[in-house]
Amino acid sequence: MKERIGVYICHCGGNISDYVDVEELGKMFHEQDGVIISKDVMFACADSNQKAMVKDIEEHQLDAIVVASCSPKLHLHTFKNVASRAGLNPTNYVQVNIREQCSWPHSDKPREATVKAAGLIRAGIHRVSHSESLDNIEISVTKAVLVVGAGVSGMKAAIDLARLGNEVFLVEKDYFVGGRIAQNEKLFMSGQKGKDVVTALYKEMKTLKNITLFTGASVDKVSGSLGNFHVDVKVKPRFINGKADKQVVKQAMEECPVYIYDEFNLGLAKRKAIYKNYPEALPDVPVIDAEALKDESDFKAKYASVFNFNEQEEVLSLIVGSVLITTGYDSYQPKVGEYGYKMLPNVLTLPEFKRLMELSPEKLIYNDQQIKKIAFIYCVGNRQTKGPNKYCSRQCCTSTIYTSLQLKEKYKDITAFHLYRDIRTYGKQEILYDQSSKQGDFYFKFEEKEAPVVEQKGKSLVLKFKDYLTAKMPLEVEADMVVLVTGMVAREDSVRISEHFKIPIGNDKFFNEIHPKLKPVETVIKGVYIGGSCQGPKNISESVQSSLSAAAKINALLKSGTVSIDPVIARVNGDACTWCGKCAEVCDYTAIKEVDSDGKRIARVNKAICTGCGICAPVCPVNAIEIAQYTDLEIESMIDGFMEAVEIKEREISTEVAEDTNAVTMKEYPQLWKNILQTMNGIKKSIPEVADELAEDKDIVTYHMMTMNKYSVVMAAGMDDKEEYYYYKIKNQ
Amino acid sequence: MALVNPEFAAEITKYGAGDFKACFNCGNCTATCSLSTTENSFPREMIRYSTLGLEDHIKASLKPWECYYCGECSAQCPRQAKPGELMMSLRRWLTAQYDWTGLSGLLYKSLTLSLTAFVLVLAGVIVFASSVGFELEKMVRIGHYFEMIAIGSVSLFILLPNIIRMWWFVIGKPKVKVPIKSYFIALGDLFVHMFTQKRYLGCDDNQFRWFEHFILVIGYLTLLITTVFLDWFSATNLFIIVLGYMESLVIFVVTVDFVLDRIKKKKEVSKNSQPSDWFFVVGLVLLGFTGFLVRLFIDFKILEQNSWIYLIHLMVLVQWALIIVPFGKWTHFMYRSFAMYMAKLKVSF
Amino acid sequence: MTQDQKKPKILVFSTDKISDPGIDQAGLRKIHYAPSVYVISLPCSSGVKPRWIMHALEKGFDGVFIAADGHECSYSSKCAEHTNQIILDSQALMTAKGISPKRIRMAALCSVCAEPFASHMENFSKILSNLDSTKD
Structure with missing residues (x-):
């Protein structure tokens, strides 16, 4: 039980105190509640207040603090840091949200907002009084990394991880490295050959002794957790005599x-x-x-x-501290008959067409026919409003346009038609679009609901569609070949990978990161990272960027040999547990295992794996498992706090707002409002004029004038002569 | 269903169009055009038709004639696709399509052919002059007859059939229903536009351009009447003589200004000059200048000694009447006014 | 006593990453709901213990609302099922104590679901008010 609690209630410069009687709340909590200090402050997050809090904690030997202010999403860490700086365990800090969840949504009912705020703060005090001092959990880790997939992302990450001194095991399913980029003759924007990039990366890997490459290999079994994953890798035979001449x-x-x-x-x-x-x-x-x-x-x-x-076939057992998944993507495989695919002879997908181009150095010939007019249909299998692949694959527009430029360069006499839904050559790739349109490529825009129809007409293919760039005019284009620009889809075997490593899969079937902006390469499985296009459509640069950032994260994780984990995880009360297995059953992360404890079978939580989600807690029939910081005592005392009766005196200066008219029905305005209104009596005035007359700071006058405007006390009355400031006048005058 | 013709762009480029295939259909050109309206918008539509090679759609359209080339679209184009210049090229292309002889197209597309034609006509004039022994009186008389015959035959055998072809492309073939009485009601528009170029005034750039063009047209038409019907070179009436001087001076001054503009290339409209544009303006300069000199020589009574000046004037005149008027840029005077006429026909009364 | 003060007291269990930001947004946009709504945020809606629900109802809350993560949950693909089981378990406990099972409710709430939250509160309030008036 904490008995030396400090409570800070924030005005938020009026955001809270305009509606909630913060000053009254500041006087409400006393020693019988375990509260030593209770203050109302203008801005709790201000530097000066943070310093004052540190001083309070040290001087009054506070053992817990509560700040009632904005949403914890904004300042939880600010105040946890304040606690740390004052030598208080950050887990003895509770933030109470009286802005987003009290003063703002209840701005229509200030008195009741104040009552609710009192309940919320009391609940916070109760909760913090039951809080425990928890330290981060330390786990020792193996300085080795498993990288799954030796495409460009995997190889780049492996090289950097090895350079940083980590042991790297690179596992490739195919017998040869390089993945998809080897299938591209040339890569946009640099024009490098895909195969050259692969060769260069391979040579670089060979110079690093701490990379072990397995080709024809796949992950077979995974156990263990962050710091110590045990991975079995199955290597298929090549059936070649390695010593043969x-x-x-x-x-x-x-x-x-x-x-x-x-x-x-x-x-x-x-x-x-x-x-x-x-x-x-x-x-x-x-x-x-x-x-x-x-x-x-x-x-x-x-x-x-x-x-x-x-x-x-060989099975190798590896122990690694962390895993990086760079398994890449599959190209969408059109259904038979989709735009004539596999039904009409000269319909290919873009990856197929790229192979055809590389295999045709002189003339572009397919089915004994010289190909001169080529029509590209974009967004095939992507951006489906009804189908499962709702996303855009980002790289296909540029890839197609680059292919079109290559076509002209390689075979000269080529006409390219682009039937697109939107062209997304973002960033520098726009240059390619510019070149393509200037070299005379034809662009047509169609809508998904009116997709082009491909028909055979003699030796040619005819595409019929409505062109949105020509006022939806029905057009026909004759072509020798139709290329379906197929987007990226999640790999067929990604489900297997997901089962091995427990990585969540999104609706789009790609692997899910924790947060697209803030934790873009981390998965909810600690120690397992994702990079490249296994996470979602990416071009090569973006794939390498993500796999390298994952490599950097992994290196940071393994660098010190130990990792520190948030202590908010599940814990088992060994005395109460009777091992029924229900908690283990619901845990998606296999974090709970049955163990023997002095001859008794009980559940044990693997601290390295547990995410602290709490799914296990409600299923326990004997209430023997709980999440730290979300104990029964803490939650139930909060509920009690909400319900305790509070007497709130009517505020002398109340700002009750009648919702329907949006007009203020104040009994009395604040003194400054009265002063402002007095200077404006019947005369329109600008903010600088009012500020001058009252000898008040302009910012303060602005703040109040805006508020008065909002509550329809004053209204705008045109611009001044210089068109610099608005005039205001008293409403209804 | 309209079939896309990828070859068309190359064809239209021969008529002078710029890099119009760079167009990415933003529509800035149409937005910035002061003549384009919601119901009748251009030039974006025309660029698109040209890109796709929808020839029938272009032939049925009057929009190229409804543009008076202020050049704002080209100035605003984010892709430097020069929509204004494309509209100009479409007018040349349309002129070639309307011309049943097919000569317009050949002359527009080939500078060599054009120059050959000029040289041939020039040679013809010299042959004629030598056949009359370079006798001034004969040359002047036959020259005057030539003017009248040329006007009559060019109008009857070239211009009239071409206007009918234009009507066919725009109204007949696309089966636009036009009540007979409309053909009469719309005549008013035809003459107003022919003599005032009223629509030109709607262009947002400086209206001085319209004024110059306007007095040039008036000057040209009145000079035509003065020389052909009032027989300026033989006139003794002081009014007619002075009138002719003034008219030829106006033509000379205005066209010299046009030529200077095309040399300076400061305005969007004068940045892109095709041979056909040069022939037209230079032809006008020479026509005005030599006409002025001939009459001046007559009034100073020195023409007899300097009959070469009349020979030069005659060369310019014959080239003008046999090449530029029937197959060259002169026709825009006619097609523009008839385009306004047919536009009126197309909207139901 | 005004009409408002009779508004049913509702305890909402929200989640840190998804529904709580949604509720915050209702505040940010000044979308009003009854001040008798109190929120406790947890990591995941599948972690609400039935005994907490019982505690709240016994202490005087008129209803409990679980603002679940549904399919957006980053912890478990089966989150909705788990949360649903918690509701069923709680309702069994409630029925045993003579509390109407209608006093607990669950709905998936996204991180920008400000209006839906307010309307959920409004509807749930009405249901709870009706329960009270029929009891009287």
Whole structure:
């Protein structure tokens, strides 16, 4: 029980005291309530008051403080810091919201607002009197990081984390690194080749001894928590003999008689059953599709030295302090028939089209037809008002326009039609749009509800749509190829990743951060971070920015070897607990485990994992689990505080406002109002004039004049001659 | 359904249009245009039609003629797409479309061809002059006959059929219903616009431009009457002589100012000059100047000794009558007034 | 005693990240609701204990309102289900004590739901007033 409490009630310069009788409240709480000091202050958050509070705490040896002012969202940390500075545990501080939740919403009923404020403050005093001094929880952490996904985001983060001295395990599902950017011939805006970027990053990784890369690998099992995650990584076999002569391997690749589906080229080419994604793909070790070579005994016999069909799947156990997920995205796969996709021969998606371009160095030929006119349909599978993908994928407009510029550069005689819903080449990317429109690309705007129709007409495709740039005129465009600008969607396997790490998934199926602005790379799972486009659509720069900021956060977290966690978490009363498992059942974070305590089975909370949400508390049949700072004693005493009767004297100067007319029905105005009204008696005057006459500060006159204006005591009466100031006059005069 | 024609933009560019495909459809041009109205808005619509190559829509439209090129749209365009210059090019293109001979289009698009035509006509005049032994009296007499025949035949065989073609594109083909009596009622508009260019006054820039243009038109028309019907060069009536001097002086002064503007390129309207614009203004300068000199030489009685001056005047005159009037920029005088006439027809009475 | 002072007393459980900012916004925009509404903010609406609800009703509150996070909850995708279970458990306790189960109510409230909050309070007030008048 705290018995030396300090209470500070804030006027907020009138925001509170105009409606709530702050001075009266200041006199209400006494020693019998455990209150040693009770003050009403003009601005509680002012430096001078903060200093006075520190002095009070030290001089009067206060053991708890209450500030009744604005919403805790604004100043909770301000006053917690005041407590800390005065040597008081910040958990012995309670903020009472008498502005947003009292003076403002009840500005129509000042007397009752004062009664409510009294209840709120009393509840705060009760709560703080039961508050405990809690210290942050310290956990020791392993200085190692698991990065899932070796795309550009993952590789950049891995490099920086390794440079900062962390052990990094980089896990890539594919047999080769680079992810999606290797599938882009050139990258906007720099014009760099995607593959060159991958090669450069790979080489940089190789110079760092503390990065371990696993390709053909995936996360299999995860346990543990912040500081000490235990992760099992499954590595698939490549079936190649690592010691085989490079020249022989090359020859085997050339002579391999079996062709298989080429995933890297999205089916636009075939690849051999001994393959690399592309010739320079890294690591420089080919992969063998053992299944496809099943019946090729002659070939296998000829190159027996190349194969190692006995290679087995391997499972490696890692211990890491933190995890960074950079698993990226999938491209939206149009439904069969969506804009003629898979029904009409020359309809491709943008990623497919980009592969086609890279595979066609001289002429753009598809289905034996030279392609000269290309129509791009934007926002396919994105910005759906009815479908699940409501978001915009940010990068596709720029990517398409850049592709269009590349087309002209590479094949010269090309006409590009862009059927868009909105062009979003934000920031510097606008330059590309400028170039595209100046090179003669055609732009048409359609609406989702009147999407273009694609039909085959002889060898050409015809697009029919209403063009919103031509007063909704129905138009026809003839093209040799239609490219569907497909947006980004969450990876199909993101559910599996989410199950492993318990990362929440949003309605859009992408991983959720805690807060888009303030905690953009953190997840509610402590120690698990997200970067790149697994979180939502991003271009390469944005992906790298987010993964690097996650890397910085992770490094800061692991740097000291220990982490400090907010003490507001669940705790079990071991005496009362009879282990029924209900709390563990409702916990989304598996923070509660059954343990043995002196021969008794009870629940235990893993402090590193618990988020303090409190879902476990209500389900306990024996009330043996609670959240710190939200104990029964604290909450129930608050309820008692609300209900205690208070006598509020009618304020001498009351500012009751009749809601319907919005006019003031004051019995008496404040003295300054009277003075102002006196100077204005029948004459219109500007604020500087009134201030001069009353020898008052101009700011103060402005404040009161505005208030009087708001309550219809005065009204505006035109501008002065210099058009500098408004005149005011007394209303109804 | 209108089919997009990606080739059209290249075609219209041959008529002088700037980088109009840079347009991103903001509509600033239309917003800033003082002649554009809610019901009848331009130039954005015309830029869009040109980009998409909707030729029939452009041919059926009178909007290019309803613009009097103050150039404010080009000045305000955030993409430097020069909408004003596109409207100008569309007028040239329309002129070529209306012309049944197809010569207008060829001359607009090819400077070589235009120059060849001028040289040929010039040579023809010299051949004619030599055939009459450079005899002044014969040259003047036949020159006068030429004027009358040229006016009659150009009007009958070129201008009239072209106006009918214009009517066909604008009213006939799109099946605009116009009551017969409207054709008479609207005549008032035709003449008002032909002689006053009233709509020009609606442009927001300085109205001095309208005034210059107005007195140029009046000067030109009256000089035409003075020379052709009052036979200025043979006149003895002092009033007619002085009138002719004044008219040719007006033409000379105003067109010199126009030429200077086009050289200085300070105003938006005079920044972009196509060969057809130069031929027109320079033709007018020379027409006024040589006419003035011829009469001056007559009055100082030195023409006999200097018959070359009349030969030059005749060269300019024949080029004017055979190239610039039927196939050149002169036609805008006619199409603009008929456009206002047909615009009146299109709104139901 | 004026009419207003008879207004039912309502205890609202809100959440720090979502519904409490919504209620704050009602204040910020001076959207009025009855001053007999008191708010306690928790991390998550699934953490309200039925015994707190019972305590409030027994101490004189006329009704308890849970301003839930619904699908916006950053802690649990099953937040709405959990909160709903709390309501059911509380109603069982209330019925046993002869308190009308209508005295507890729940609605999802977003971080900008200022008007919805005020209208929830208005409606709940009416329901509670009716309960009182029928009892009399």
